Amino acid sequence: MADSFTTADHLAQVLAAYSKSDNPRYNELAQAAIRHLHAFVEETGLTREEWFAGISWLVATGQKSDDKRNEFILASDTLGVSMLVEMTNHKAAGGTEPTVFGPFHLDGAPERERGASIADKDYGAPPLLFTGTICSTDGTPIAGARLDVWQAAPNLCYDVQDPDMPPMNYRGVFRSAEDGTYAFVTTRPPAYQIPGDGPAGAMLRAMNRHNWRPGHTHVVVEAPGYKTVITHVFDAASDYLDSDAVFGVRDSLIVDMSGEQVTFDFALEPVDA
Amino acid sequence: MADSFTTADHLAQVLAAYSKSDNPRYNELAQAAIRHLHAFVEETGLTREEWFAGISWLVATGQKSDDKRNEFILASDTLGVSMLVEMTNHKAAGGTEPTVFGPFHLDGAPERERGASIADKDYGAPPLLFTGTICSTDGTPIAGARLDVWQAAPNLCYDVQDPDMPPMNYRGVFRSAEDGTYAFVTTRPPAYQIPGDGPAGAMLRAMNRHNWRPGHTHVVVEAPGYKTVITHVFDAASDYLDSDAVFGVRDSLIVDMSGEQVTFDFALEPVDA
The missing domain is CATH 1.10.287 (Helix Hairpins)
Structure with missing residues (x-):
């Protein structure tokens, strides 16, 4: 039997x-x-031993997570799963390409005035004016669109990673004007390492992968009647554009950030498209 | 692009x-x-929302785990993965059928004398003599084989689930005699519910599954030169034999436990078979 x-x-x-x-x-x-x-x-x-090693890795990944860090999102990101979820949720063509949300977004970032800086602490980096237009995929400018922006500071940390940083440093929410344009000030986003001290980092090392991400600014653009865009804008001069630890780079999202101003236009798809 | x-x-x-x-x-x-x-x-x-619900379930499952409870093993068990790992690690035929290890094994169970009881607390249940022979698949008796035995007490709990129970209650390690026979005393193993207060239990409820397991005694049998057998012996009169929450039941493991004695023989495959 x-x-x-x-x-x-x-x-x-x-x-x-x-x-x-x-x-x-x-x-x-x-x-x-x-x-x-x-x-x-x-x-x-x-094997039983491999199964148990996997179980132990899953437990450790859950236990490394807290209200400021989600190690399973990091694992999902580094396995290309998060990026795939964005791709499959964005099948209709024509809008701005999406990329990963990442583990460092915070709800409740401060609403800031048009043209204001998202930097609340000075690291001596030159200001970079970030501007552009938010349009429908048919070219119509969208007024009142909400941009939620966040990035690493020049010390390579997000605010949640650095207790010496003011909360909500390098985060801000902006609105597009009547003509669809937006503007805020930041500094050039640095390449940085995703956290390597947990199970996701251990996995990357075991696989001979580095844990660097190329320099980028996170943007979520929302407007009533349009599909939300979750994306980054990447610095064309950054290292690691061809080996992003989380597979988030797309050619259409890479721009020149070497000057005093960067221009990036967002195209949103209508919900009923 | x-x-x-x-x-x-x-x-x-x-x-x-x-x-x-x-x-x-x-x-x-x-x-x-x-x-x-x-x-x-x-x-x-x-969808993004489903992905995030999954991430949150994984985090919660890790955080529900501690040194006495591994919620990921419970999840693996209830998804049939643990049983499958045992099946794929047991492809050669002829030995005792394996089943799941389960989350309640403890290292360091006391070595007890042949014929001793694993019950350190009296619940008024009649004693059940559990005996049989440990043989190689070719029928040769195996002397000195190690049996690690554990089961739920008549109050439906393992020792680690009940602070009023003596530690290592209903656990014991036994050795087979020169003729391959073993003997210990227990009580009839009750059907019981696997923990339902964590993410694995929430999953079962969402799927309209119950969390009962049919009554069984866990046994791990080890002997030098043989493949380890991880299995249960099930009570033929128990409820839930056809709907075990963790898919562990096999016909060859079901025996009559209605009398004063149960006999179950174990067959171990040589390592080089």
Whole structure:
């Protein structure tokens, strides 16, 4: 009788047990997750020791997370999963290309006046005027669009990583004007290392990957009636554009930041497009 | 330029980045994990909100874990993954069928004399003599085999779940005699609920699954030169044999526990088989 019950029988039993939610989407997601989890185990011939190492890595990743750091987002980012979610949520063409949200966004960034600086602490870096227009994909300027902007300071840290930084340093919310234009002041965003002291960092080292990201400014653009754009604008002169630890670089998002001003226009797709 | 970079291009880029470990097995596991993670996202059209719900569930599952409870093992068990790992680590035929290890094993259970009881607290349940022979798959008795035994007490709890229980209650390590026989005393193992107060329990409820396991005694049998057997022995009269929350039941592991004695023989495969 031993081994008469095959792994295919087992999979069928598990899938049947996860087909009874009242929410059909739960059933769909559970079925797909179970099929892929089981196929991963079978294809790799995962050993007990490897399974337990994986379990331990998952526990450690959860326990490294807190209200200021989400190590599972970092893991998702470094495995290219976060970027893929953005790509699959952005299938219609024509708008600004999306990229990863990242683990460092904070709700409640201060609304700042047009043209104001997002830097609340001076690092001696020259100011960089960041400006452009927010339009619909048909070219119509969008007034009152909301830009949520954040980036690393010149010391390579986000505010949440540096207790000596004022809270909300290098963060700000801006609105586009009647003609769709926006403007704020920042400094050139530095290349920086994503946190390497947790399980995601350990994974990168085990895989001979570095943990650098090329210099970029995060922007989320929202306007009623349009799909939200979650993206970055990258510095064309930065290192690591071809080996971003989180696979977030797109050619259309790279601009010259070597001067006093950078111009980047955003195109938003109407919701019903 | 937008959207010219496809999800297939993205997957190829991520796979290339995870092909450079000095450990070829790491590359193999990473490639398989990435292929399945990305396929899951694409096939389901996973939304940002669903992705973030998943991330939050993973964080909560890690944070629910501690030195006495591993919520990721519970999740793995309830998704049928743990059972599959046992099945794929047990491909050669002939030995006792394996089942899940479960989250409640403790290292350091006391060595007890042949025939001793594993119960250190009296619940009024009648004693059950558990005995049998440990043999090689060719029928040769194995002397000095190590049996590590644990089960829930009649109050439906393992010792680690009940602060009023003596530590190591219903746990014990035994050795087989020269003729391969073993013997210990226990009480009939009750059906019980796996912990439902964490993210794994929330998942079960969302999927309309119960969290009961049929009554069983855990046994790990080890002997030099043989593959370790990790299994349970189930009570034939228990509820939930056909709907075990962790998919661990196998017909060959079900025995009559309604009398004063239960007999179960273990067959171990030689390592070089």
